Amino acid sequence: METILHGLRTVGDTTLRIVERIGAIVLFLGKILRYSGPSFQRFGLVIREMYFAGVQSLIIILVSGLFVGMVLGLQGFETLQSYGSSESVGVLVALSLMRELGPVVSALLFASRAGSAITAEIGLMKATEQLSAMEMMAVNPMARVVAPRFWGGVISMPLLAALFGAMGIIGGFLVTVVMLGVDSGAFWSQMQAAVDFHHDIVNGMIKSLVFGIAVSAIATFEGYEAPPTAEGVSGATTRTVVSSSLAILALDLLLTAFMMKGWN
Amino acid sequence: MNRTTLNLWVGIFVLLGFAAFLMLAFKVGNLSFGGAGSTYDVVAHFDNIGQLKERAPVRSAGVLVGRVQSVSFDTKHYNAEVRMAIDAQYHFPVDSSASVLTSGILGEQYVGLDAGGDDKMLKNGDEIKLAQGAMVLERLIGQFLFNKAQDGGSDKTAKGVQ
Numbered sequence: 076m077e078t079i080l081h082g083l084r085t086v087g088d089t090t091l092r093i094v095e096r097i098g099a100i101v102l103f104l105g106k107i108l109r110y111s112g113p114s115f116q117r118f119g120l121v122i123r124e125m126y127f128a129g130v131q132s133l134i135i136i137l138v139s140g141l142f143v144g145m146v147l148g149l150q151g152f153e154t155l156q157s158y159g160s161s162e163s164v165g166v167l168v169a170l171s172l173m174r175e176l177g178p179v180v181s182a183l184l185f186a187s188r189a190g191s192a193i194t195a196e197i198g199l200m201k202a203t204e205q206l207s208a209m210e211m212m213a214v215n216p217m218a219r220v221v222a223p224r225f226w227g228g229v230i231s232m233p234l235l236a237a238l239f240g241a242m243g244i245i246g247g248f249l250v251t252v253v254m255l256g257v258d259s260g261a262f263w264s265q266m267q268a269a270v271d272f273h274h275d276i277v278n279g280m281i282k283s284l285v286f287g288i289a290v291s292a293i294a295t296f297e298g299y300e301a302p303p304t305a306e307g308v309s310g311a312t313t314r315t316v317v318s319s320s321l322a323i324l325a326l327d328l329l330l331t332a333f334m335m336k337g338w339n
Numbered sequence: 340m341n342r343t344t345l346n347l348w349v350g351i352f353v354l355l356g357f358a359a360f361l362m363l364a365f366k367v368g369n370l371s372f373g374g375a376g377s378t379y380d381v382v383a384h385f386d387n388i389g390q391l392k393e394r395a396p397v398r399s400a401g402v403l404v405g406r407v408q409s410v411s412f413d414t415k416h417y418n419a420e421v422r423m424a425i426d427a428q429y430h431f432p433v434d435s436s437a438s439v440l441t442s443g444i445l446g447e448q449y450v451g452l453d454a455g456g457d458d459k460m461l462k463n464g465d466e467i468k469l470a471q472g473a474m475v476l477e478r479l480i481g482q483f484l485f486n487k488a489q490d491g492g493s494d495k496t497a498k499g500v501q
Contacts, residue, residue, distance in 0.1 A: 119342075122349045130352045159446045169367050234356025241359035244367055260406060261447050263366070264394035272368040280360070 096318075103296045104288075107225050110218040114226050120219075124227025128189040132235060135188055136181055140239035143176055144168060144246025152251050161251075162261035166269040168247035173275040177240035179327050182286035185232055186319035190294035193224050194315040197298025198308035206299075221299060225291045232287025233280050240279065278334045285326055290319045378405065378424040379463040383437040383450070388419040389473030391439055391448045397423050399452040404429045407450060419472075423450060425461075432457040436469035448473060 114121050151167040197220060200206050206216040244266075251257040270276065294315045301311035388410060397405035405425035413420040425431070434455030441448050452467075461467070 123345060125349045125352065126345050130348045133352060133355075159442075162447045173363070173367070231352075234353060234359075237356050237359040237363060240367075241362045244363075258396060258403075258447075260394055260396055260403075264392065265447070266367055267394075268392060270368050272364055276360075276363050276368050 099300070100292055100296050103299070104292045106217060107222050107292065107295065110215060111222045111226065113218045114222045120223035121226045121230070124224045125231050127192065128185075128224070128227045129231030129235060132185055132188045132231070133238070135184055136235045136239050137242050139180065139184055140177075140242030141246040143180060143239075144172065144243030144248075145250045147171060147176075147243070148247035148250035148255075151247075152255055152257070161255075161257055163265055164251045164257060165247065165262035165266035168251075169244055169266045169270050170275065172240045172243040172247075173270060173279045175327070175331070177243065178236045178279050178282040178286060179323060181236045181239040182232065182283060182290060182323045183320055185228075185235060185287070186290045186294070186323065187316050189228060189231070190290045190315050190319050191312045193228065193291070193294040194298040194301070194312050195308060197221065197224070197295060198301035198303075198311050201299065201301060202303040202305070202308055204303075216299075221295045225295050228291030228294070229284070229287045232290070233283045236279065236283035236286075274334070278330075282327065282330050285330060286323050289322045289326060293319045293322060377427040379427055379461075380408065381423050381425060381431075381461050381463075381465050381467055383421050383423070383467040383470040384413060384416060385419045385421060385437075385439055385470050385472040387472035387475060388421060388439050389441070389448050389475065391419075391421065391450070391473065395447065396449045397425065397452060398449055399429070399431070399454065404452065421450065430460040431455075433459045433461055433465065434469070435461065435467060436471070437467045438471035439473035441474070 147168045148164060151164040152161050155161045155164050155167065197206075200216075200220065206220065209216045209219060248259075248262065252259045252262050297311040297315045297318075301307045391407060391410060393407055393410060395407040396403050397407060405423050408422045408424045411420050411422075412418075421437075423437075431452060432455040434457040436453045436455065438451050438453070439448055440451040455469075
């Protein structure tokens, strides 16, 4: 009896803590938006963060996109060939990249490459009392440190997702058309016939924008709320990657379910 | 990091991102405009084009010689009008024939051109008079079953006589 009660209490406690954490992140997001004014008056701050979040993620995004597209092309060709419709491989590569893999994989990479860096930076600023020093000088750290990093991430994410998708399609093209000899006209024409600008490309961009907001909010939140110790910062960095990845996949399911209606 | 180099890199990043988006919109999506080399147009009327689509290949002896430019319904003759852009380096006699063929059983459809024997060559805007439409699988199967049933019937009567 006692063990059952204990088990139930543990489940309840964990659930409450997760809900509390989600609520705290949403409140933090509201606070970021409230103090976002200075970020747009001094846009140089956001540009600086776009450099660290966006430009420095370029290599990993471009290379991964190319490889993902190549693998999709190879696998798709292998399967479609047995039905004699290997020309449709362009459709397969483009649709899976535009609808799912582009936004999701680039967001996962962004969370581990840029999100963790944002958390570690803000967490370390807090641990070395730089944030308190700012407050002493009547500089709001939310406006000066957190909001520019948030907006830098939000603006960079859709651009990175578009680059990932474009590289993936180039990768698929290289493997299927250049290496395996699929007709190049059929590759592009079937792709263009199947991919809809609004339902596939715009919806993919909306997805990546939502992921960008989620990852940037989680990363800045974890850094800002990190315990000011070496252990605390390392734990916060890990939590950023784990909860961002879970948030991306859960939001993806939700958004896909909503957008599905437009596909049929 | 220097402020100007930082701005430069972010500028490059943003432009790359927009270029990627435009590529997705125009090259992958259906907001396309076709860039063409030098080609000439010929028209053919088919009774049935099957699944022939725009930008499908036009082949002669298996070699790609052009692309289908547009497919439309001709309200005067009640058949399909297919406009093809043929590469200017390939010339075909005016009595050439066109047929809608399929690569593989379930593969994509293309237009096959068979050269005729005339001295005069096709010019821009000419029509290919000899045109054979696509084989429709249902009709083929129907015909096959019909023939089979006829054969089976005659066999039985032959046995009955014996």
